[in-house]
Amino acid sequence: MSTVPRIAARRHAASPRRWVSEELFDFWGTRLHPLWTLRRPLARLASRTAESADAVTLVLKPNRHFRGLLPGQHVTLGVEVDGRRLSRSYSPTVLADxxxxxxxxxxxxxxxxxxxxHAAVTGEVFELGQAFGEMTLPAASAERLLLLAAGSGITPMRALLRQLDGAGMQGKVDLVYWARRREELCFAEELAAMAERHPSFDLHIALTRDxxxxxxxVDAFAFDALGDLSTACTLVCGPGGFVDAAQARLQGQVASLQSEAFTPPVLPEVETGTVQVELRRSGRTLSLPRGTSLLQALEAEGLRPASGCRMGICNTCVCGKVSGVTRHTLTGEHAAEPATQVKLCVNSASTDLILEL
Known part of the structure; x- marks a missing residue:
């Protein structure tokens, strides 16, 4: 055996994974340092500052197990509230450090x-999921970029614009940013400074209740004033209704359109009544409402299935469906195939179900 394999073998034998469980390592490791785990990504709250009238920016320090992200992607943050572990997805901006x-x-x-x-304190530690999502800049340089954001949808757009800013803002870029009132705008000064630095970047503020x-x-916005959009690569992020309206408004007018909605749209003719849902692993049978996502319905019963983005992107809440018919809450389509996977956050029960939970 050569020297290199011997060294590698000794290192493998000395690895903590060989002689201690991950749970035990994490238990004692986090007592020595809050971010010391064997493999689990965590993040510690470094600071929190007001960003607008109803938003705050939290700066988090991740541990070495976080693999990084591309501008525009999301991460799932696990937070403990009143003794319960809850998770939500956010689109971070990576800072220079x-x-x-x-x-x-x-x-x-x-x-x-x-x-x-309001309540999180400096030093609080959160679970941190690895990055996911496709709201990123195209691999090839686009001749024209049109970015549409509403509400919290501005956060991935800010990350993308920082990436473009660092590269010199090549090509024409327009950002149209919707908010209800001016005091609810986030990153207003930063975005205005970017527009001042780069003549090729135009910032358009659209207020709906000021x-x-x-x-x-969005359905009445004067897109014609932005010039020819036929070559525009368009990215849209915001509430479900906003995304639907933007898609309808720009259909056939832009070269491509990619969107992410962080709230599901309201569908007409929502199914009513209840169905019986058998949870095979736990041996329980619940009466759950039609027309409500399975994730929300299960949480209302006191269960806490694994979840992440809550908008059908990250696959954290996927589980096996043994039988029954589900309805996709975003498209309205029904799925009756047995022995398939179902995303709890964007599917509701149409008939009695058996789930692998």
Whole structure:
């Protein structure tokens, strides 16, 4: 045996994975240092600052197990609130020192957003999922970029614009940013400074409920004023209704359109009543409402299935469906195939189901 294999073998034998369980290592490791784990990514809250009237920016320091992300991608943050482990997805901006800036809008009744906006203290440690999502810049340089953001949808757009800023903002870029009122705008000064630095970047603010400005919704926005959009690579992020309206408005007018919605759209003719859902692994049978996502319905029963983005992207909540018919809450399509996988966050029960939970 050569020297190199011998050294590798000794290192493998000395690895903590060989003589201690991951749970035990993490238990004692995090007591020596809050971010010391064997493999599990964690992040520690370094600072929290107000970003707008209803949003805060948290700066997080991840441990070495976080593999990084591309601008525009999401991560899942696991937060403990009142003794319960809850998770939500956010689109971070990577800072120069490797820390992550996550902007959170405080939502009335939102357990996680309220905790992060008001209660989380410096030093608090969160579970941190690896990055996911396709809201990234095209691999090839686009002749024209059109970015549309509403509400919290500005966070991935900010990350993309920082990437473009660092590369010199090659090509024409337009950002149209919708908010209800001016005081709810996030990163307004940073975005304005970018527009000042780069003549090829234009920032357009559209306010929907500001008494000092005419209402400007996406379905009535004057896109013609932006010039020829036929070559524009278009990225859209915001609430489900906003994304639907943007797609309908720009259909056939742009070269490509990619979107992410962080709230599901409201579908007509929502199914009503209840069905029986058998959870095969736990041996329980529950009466759950039709028309409500399986994830929300199970959580209302006190269960805590694994979940992440809650919008059908990250696959954290995927589980086996043995039998029954589900309805996709975003498209309205039904799926009746047995022995398949189902995303709990974007599917509701149409008939009695058997799930591998």
């Amino acid at each position: 490797g820390r992550l800036a996550i902007t959170v809008k405080a939502i009335a009744g939102g357990a996680v957003s309220q905790h992060l906006a 008494p000092a400005a005419p209402a400007s919704r």
